Structures are given as structure tokens and as C-alpha cells.
Amino acid sequence: MxxxxxxxxxxxxxxxxxxxxxxxxxxxxxxxxxxxxxxxxxxxxxxxxxxxxxxxxxxxxxxxxxxxxxxxxIAVDEDSAPWRTMAAPADEVDGLFLLDVQRALYRLPLDQREVLLLVGLEELSYQQVAAILDIPVGTVMSRLSRARERMRSLLKEDPGSKRPPLKVVSNK
The missing domain is CATH 1.10.1740.10 (RNA polymerase sigma factor, region 2, helix turn helix motif)
Structure with missing residues (x-):
């Protein structure tokens, strides 16, 4: 190819x-x-x-x-940011939940957001993420852990959320 x-x-x-x-x-x-x-x-x-x-x-x-x-x-988290004004689909609880997740995602520090997106969205290994970001694998794991914990806390504190907070799921 x-x-x-x-x-x-x-x-x-x-x-x-x-x-x-x-x-x-x-x-x-x-x-x-x-x-x-x-x-x-x-x-x-x-x-x-x-x-x-x-x-x-x-x-x-x-x-x-x-x-x-x-x-x-440094980080895009201002009142005029596009995700703050995006409309959720009408009468869709899932759409509202996704909007809550998106808002929480953009409240993460950039270094945590990058790791969370590369591991969670792009499904890359920790080693691949470490190579892309030019950081040690341990730093990837640490940032990912902090990002997940911050997302959980942001989604718990959101009073408009119609869905329960994220749960920790084991792959065992």
C-alpha cells in the first residue's frame, strides 16, 4: 500500500x-x-x-x-467556547448526557484530555500514547487516572445531568 x-x-x-x-x-x-x-x-x-x-x-x-x-x-475553557452553546437534541436524555460529558471533557486540563482521548476514543495502547505525546508510560497512566477521576467528579457535580455518574468498569 x-x-x-x-x-x-x-x-x-x-x-x-x-x-x-x-x-x-x-x-x-x-x-x-x-x-x-x-x-x-x-x-x-x-x-x-x-x-x-x-x-x-x-x-x-x-x-x-x-x-x-x-x-x-493554554486551555480552551472560556464562556464563549463552542461546546458551551451547542444545543442538545430535543427531548433526548442521551443527547443531554453526551453534552454533559463533552462539557466535562473540555474542563479537563489539556494534558489529561489528550491522554483520555487517545486511550479512550482512539483506543491506543499506553505505549503508543507515550510515543505520540513524548512522555513516559507511567505519566500516561497517571494522567489517565487523574482524567478519569476528574471526569467522574465533574459529572457527579453537574446538577443538570439526567444519567448516573460514570462507573469504574473492570476488564477482567
Whole structure:
């Protein structure tokens, strides 16, 4: 398979991750386009047998951080943030719950949100996340634990939530 074909396979995952990071569809699409452009210009630097998905997610993350720096934002958690004004589907308790989860997600510090999204949404291993974020595996585990605990507490304290708080589920 060619590099271009391999990259096209991962575009939906890149868009999903970008959308979860930014909370804004247009920004996410621009971020994915910038990622694809940079990857196509630098594919020759990719080592044989490398994990293309992890490489693309790393590029996307670096571009996102660069854009945050240009905007002088450390974390996107302001009153005018898009997720604060998004309407939930009418008469749908599940839609309201998802909106609560989304709001809680964006209240997490960026380092915790990134780990939670890569492990929970993208289903990457701790080792892959550590490589993407360029941090030790233990730090991934610690940030993930703190993110999960913070999400639980945020969802418990939300008075508008119609669903019970998240529960710890064992994979045994």
C-alpha cells in the first residue's frame, strides 16, 4: 500500500481526534488538512515499519499546540467556547448526557484530555500514547487516572445531568 493510501485510511481517526481536541468542526477540519499537508511533505522522513497512525496523530497534536500558542490559549475553557452553546437534541436524555460529558471533557486540563482521548476514543495502547505525546508510560497512566477521576467528579457535580455518574468498569 502506498503512503497516500495508508494516510487516507487514518483521516477519519485524525478528524475525530481533532474534533475532540478543538470542539469546533471547522478548526478540526483545518487541523486535519494541515496535518495531511505536512505528512505528505515529510513522508520520506518516516522510518520503514513505523506506525503511520501514531506519526499522523503526533503531527496533528504538534500543530494543535502551535495553534494554541498563536492564539495565546493554554486551555480552551472560556464562556464563549463552542461546546458551551451547542444545543442538545430535543427531548433526548442521551443527547443531554453526551453534552454533559463533552462539557466535562473540555474542563479537563489539556494534558489529561489528550491522554483520555487517545486511550479512550482512539483506543491506543499506553505505549503508543507515550510515543505520540513524548512522555513516559507511567505519566500516561497517571494522567489517565487523574482524567478519569476528574471526569467522574465533574459529572457527579453537574446538577443538570439526567444519567448516573460514570462507573469504574473492570476488564477482567
Amino acid at each position: 502506498s503512503f497516500e493510501a495508508d494516510m487516507v485510511v487514518w483521516l477519519p481517526a485524525l478528524r475525530r481526534y481533532a474534533r475532540a481536541l478543538t470542539g469546533d468542526a471547522a478548526w478540526a477540519d483545518d487541523l486535519v488538512q494541515d496535518t495531511a499537508e505536512r505528512a505528505l511533505n515529510r513522508w520520506h522522513t518516516l522510518q520503514p515499519q513505523s506506525n503511520v497512525r501514531a506519526w499522523l496523530l503526533t503531527i496533528l497534536r504538534h500543530l494543535y499546540i502551535d495553534q494554541l500558542r498563536k492564539r495565546r490559549e
